[in-house]
Amino acid sequence: MPKSILKKTVAVVLLFIGSYSTLLAQEFNELPNVYRLDTFNYKRARGVVALETGLSVGSSIGLYKAWYSGYEQSGFHWIDDSYGWLQIDKYGHAATAYHLVQFCYNMNRWSGMSKNKSMLIGGGIAYGFQTAIEFFDGLSEAWGASWTDAAMNTLGAATFISQEYLWGEQRIIWKYSFHPGNYSNYDINVQNRATALYSDIIFQQWLKDYNGQSYWLSINPASFMNGNSRMPEWLNIAVGYSAEGLFGANWNVWLADQCYYDYSHIPRYRQYLFSLDVDFTKLPIKAKWFRYMAPYLNIIKVPFPTLEINELGKVKGYWMYF
Numbered sequence: 541m542p543k544s545i546l547k548k549t550v551a552v553v554l555l556f557i558g559s560y561s562t563l564l565a566q567e568f569n570e571l572p573n574v575y576r577l578d579t580f581n582y583k584r585a586r587g588v589v590a591l592e593t594g595l596s597v598g599s600s601i602g603l604y605k606a607w608y609s610g611y612e613q614s615g616f617h618w619i620d621d622s623y624g625w626l627q628i629d630k631y632g633h634a635a636t637a638y639h640l641v642q643f644c645y646n647m648n649r650w651s652g653m654s655k656n657k658s659m660l661i662g663g664g665i666a667y668g669f670q671t672a673i674e675f676f677d678g679l680s681e682a683w684g685a686s687w688t689d690a691a692m693n694t695l696g697a698a699t700f701i702s703q704e705y706l707w708g709e710q711r712i713i714w715k716y717s718f719h720p721g722n723y724s725n726y727d728i729n730v731q732n733r734a735t736a737l738y739s740d741i742i743f744q745q746w747l748k749d750y751n752g753q754s755y756w757l758s759i760n761p762a763s764f765m766n767g768n769s770r771m772p773e774w775l776n777i778a779v780g781y782s783a784e785g786l787f788g789a790n791w792n793v794w795l796a797d798q799c800y801y802d803y804s805h806i807p808r809y810r811q812y813l814f815s816l817d818v819d820f821t822k823l824p825i826k827a828k829w830f831r832y833m834a835p836y837l838n839i840i841k842v843p844f845p846t847l848e849i850n851e852l853g854k855v856k857g858y859w860m861y862f
Contacts, residue, residue, distance in 0.1 A: 574831040577652040584651035589661060592644050596669040604676055612681040619684030624789040626810055630692045631755035631781055633670070635714040637696030639839055640666035642710075645700070646835060659701060667697050710835075711763040714755070715778065715817065717841040719862040721751035729801055733787050733794060754782040754861075756841045758817040774822040778841060780813030784850070809851040815861060816844040 577584075622630075644662030653661070670693045678685030696714060703710050720742060723734045738749035745752065758776045762769035785808040788794055792803040820837040823830075846861035848854075 572826060572828075572831055574828060575646040575650045575835075577650055580652035585648070585653060588647045588651045592647065592662065592665045596665050596672075600669060600672040600676075603673065608676045608680055613679050614681040616675070616678040617684045618678065618687055620688070621684075621686050621789070622688040625750050625786055626783040626808060627688075628750040628753055628755070628781075628783050628786070630688055632716075632753065633689050633692040634696035634699070635716055635755055635839075637667065637670055637693045638700050638714040639836075640669065641697045641700045642835060645704070655704065659704065663697060663701060667693065707763070709763065710821070710838075711760045713758045713760075713776075713819065713838050715758045715841040716839060717754045717756065717780075717843070717862055718746045718749075719752050720745055721749050726806075730787060730803060730806070733796070733801070733803075736796070737787065750786050751784055754780045754811075754813060754841070756780040756813070756815075756817070758819065758838075758841065760819050760822065762822075774819050774824075776817040776819050778813075778815045778817040778844075780815065780841070780846075782811045782813060784809055784811060807852060811848050811850045813846055813848055813861065815841075815846040818842045 641663050644666045645658050646662075648658035648662045649655070671690070674685045674690055674693075677683045677689075699712065699714060700710065703712065721734060721738065723731050726734075734749075734751075738745050738751075756778045757780075758778045760773075760776050762771050762773045762775070785792070785806050787803060787806065792806050792808065794801050820834040823834070825831075843860045843862050846858045848856040848858065848861075850856070
């Protein structure tokens with residue numbers, strides 16, 4: 541499908557959703573929360589904790605075997621990589637922690653656990669998984685445990701936990717969006733460097749390509765206005781962060797095939813983004829399957845017109861930003 545048609549289609553769909561939700565706002569004033577069970581279900585709780593623990597421990601072991609075991613080990617040590625990749629990876633840590641804690645918490649509440657117990661067990665398992673990764677980093681000679689990674693893990697988890705205790709809902713959501721980096725305007729050396737760093741396979745690029753990732757805080761204004769907002773309850777304001785020109789962690793200089801490449805003339809710069817978004821948990825759709833999916837649909841920032849202000853002093857507008 542041509543991009544112009546895709547953009548128009550997305551706009552029409554969102555307009556339809558907006559009109560539909562306005563018409564049905566009163567009927568769906570109280571949306572069901574499928575992750576809240578009034579009575580404790582022992583079988584569910586046992587299965588949920590076993591699942592969460594198994595996924596956390598199994599993933600940690602699998603990650604160590606697949607990745608870390610092939611590198612030289614050392615004594616545990618810390619590094620300061622706070623400047624690397626213009627902090628894009630740090631925002632990824634925060635967003636990941638937020639959604640891991642949310643998943644574990646929701647599953648625990650689905651089993652009928654209390655809020656405090658759900659948060660303690662779910663948050664502990666989710667945060668423990670990310671801490672294990674930092675521990676493996678700290679034992680690897682090629683890397684090291686990062687205090688900024690740990691800090692951003694804590695920030696992401698705290699974003700979810702604090703809102704549950706303050707408001708009993710998520711009014712500010714960490715989100716992610718991605719578009720493949722465009723390297724066709726660079727020479728073949730830079731293109732090869734981008735492929736070596738980020739791959740040329742789209743399913744790997746979305747995880748690796750720091751030039752294409754954007755991280756967002758998606759804020760729901762209506763939830764702060766006690767029912768006095770004229771905005772649809774599902775419409776959010778999103779503030780995002782991304783970067784461009786990254787062909788190395790700290791500098792655009794590298795060695796490859798015994799050759800030294802200096803592309804430090806390529807500017808590395810931050811981009812600050814302003815847009816709209818959708819909170820799927822507040823869409824007036826009562827279908828049970830949708831209520832289960834809504835918190836996890838919220839991982840992805842919905843494409844909308846976007847304003848960019850970057851460190852090069854330029855202001856750009858996008859009809860639709862992914």
